[in-house]
Amino acid sequence: MRILVDGHGGDSAPEMVIDALELASSATFIKQFPVTPKLGIVGQEEVILPLLQARGLESKVDLVPATEVVGMCDSPSHALRRKKGSSIHIGAAMVRDGEWDALVSAGNTGALMAISKVILRTLPGIDRPAIASMIPAVHHGRTLMLDAGANSECTSDHLVQFAIMGSCYMQAAEGIENPRVGLLNIGSEEIKGTDIIKLTSSKLSETALNYIGNVEGTDLFGNNIDVVVCDGFVGNVALKTMEGTARFLADSMKSELTSDVVSKAGALLASSALKRFKDKVNPGKYNGAPLLGLNGIVVKSHGGTDAEGFVSAIAVACKEVSENLTDRITESVQEWVEI
Numbered sequence: 407m408r409i410l411v412d413g414h415g416g417d418s419a420p421e422m423v424i425d426a427l428e429l430a431s432s433a434t435f436i437k438q439f440p441v442t443p444k445l446g447i448v449g450q451e452e453v454i455l456p457l458l459q460a461r462g463l464e465s466k467v468d469l470v471p472a473t474e475v476v477g478m479c480d481s482p483s484h485a486l487r488r489k490k491g492s493s494i495h496i497g498a499a500m501v502r503d504g505e506w507d508a509l510v511s512a513g514n515t516g517a518l519m520a521i522s523k524v525i526l527r528t529l530p531g532i533d534r535p536a537i538a539s540m541i542p543a544v545h546h547g548r549t550l551m552l553d554a555g556a557n558s559e560c561t562s563d564h565l566v567q568f569a570i571m572g573s574c575y576m577q578a579a580e581g582i583e584n585p586r587v588g589l590l591n592i593g594s595e596e597i598k599g600t601d602i603i604k605l606t607s608s609k610l611s612e613t614a615l616n617y618i619g620n621v622e623g624t625d626l627f628g629n630n631i632d633v634v635v636c637d638g639f640v641g642n643v644a645l646k647t648m649e650g651t652a653r654f655l656a657d658s659m660k661s662e663l664t665s666d667v668v669s670k671a672g673a674l675l676a677s678s679a680l681k682r683f684k685d686k687v688n689p690g691k692y693n694g695a696p697l698l699g700l701n702g703i704v705v706k707s708h709g710g711t712d713a714e715g716f717v718s719a720i721a722v723a724c725k726e727v728s729e730n731l732t733d734r735i736t737e738s739v740q741e742w743v744e745i
Contacts (some may be wrong), residue, residue, distance in 0.1 A: 410506040413449025414475040415513025425713035448497045485517035498525040500700040508723035511709035526702040535699035551634040555642035562606040571698040572633035575739040589613035590636035694719030
């Protein structure tokens, strides 16, 4: 289980990535998996090596040299054509060539998607990869939403493919035998939505998926759906809204519970429950969005994540590798999509 991370991806890289690798090298992280993960980092040697040495990680983490860095402001086309020595480019090529099993990056989303799509190619029957993001649901549940930002404009066929991939992922990763699939819309009624949404709903009804129809934003945290399908524009706005709401709730609760002596006493008595609540709404706990549809495993981490959040993304990659998700999704897609 060989997991390669992008040393230059993220707002706080490379220090944050090194912190995450230190956590991922611990016994606490390793014991989650049946096989001990082999960890690697791809990046500029003159920058990364001193940091590894300072933490005593040079013997635990392999360093894969890269000569360039893709900036957050680089366009996907520029990164693809002009920065072939970048950490993202080298990392994707390593996955393609079978030298590493997965690439994890918190870098430029557009560049990561473009480079990965060109180098790894898409699975048979899939036109576009999608970013799949896991979000919390009631009763300790989890809901997969895709696309979360890779494709701002989609056809009905793209959305159907996302639904198929999302259903396959939840079967393999979460053990849900027949995942319930919903199409995100402005209402549950069939007459609502754009022409593309209406056509998508009609096509999904004709598949073998467990399609339950249109769902609304209020359903995202409920217990009646496992996979939510939408285009990347809507999905990214929804995801960022959730993250902002979680921070607002946490900050507001902290402010109110420390406003006076009585509130502080109540907070002390409820400290265990408050900690569980904080953990449940912590975006970092759900960090790590697989790029589904690629012929190889690539996981996108939030660019603003901390080390603990990046470790969550590494864990997602480990789980995908251990569950052999690429082959399993390929088999399912071939059953449901006319190739």
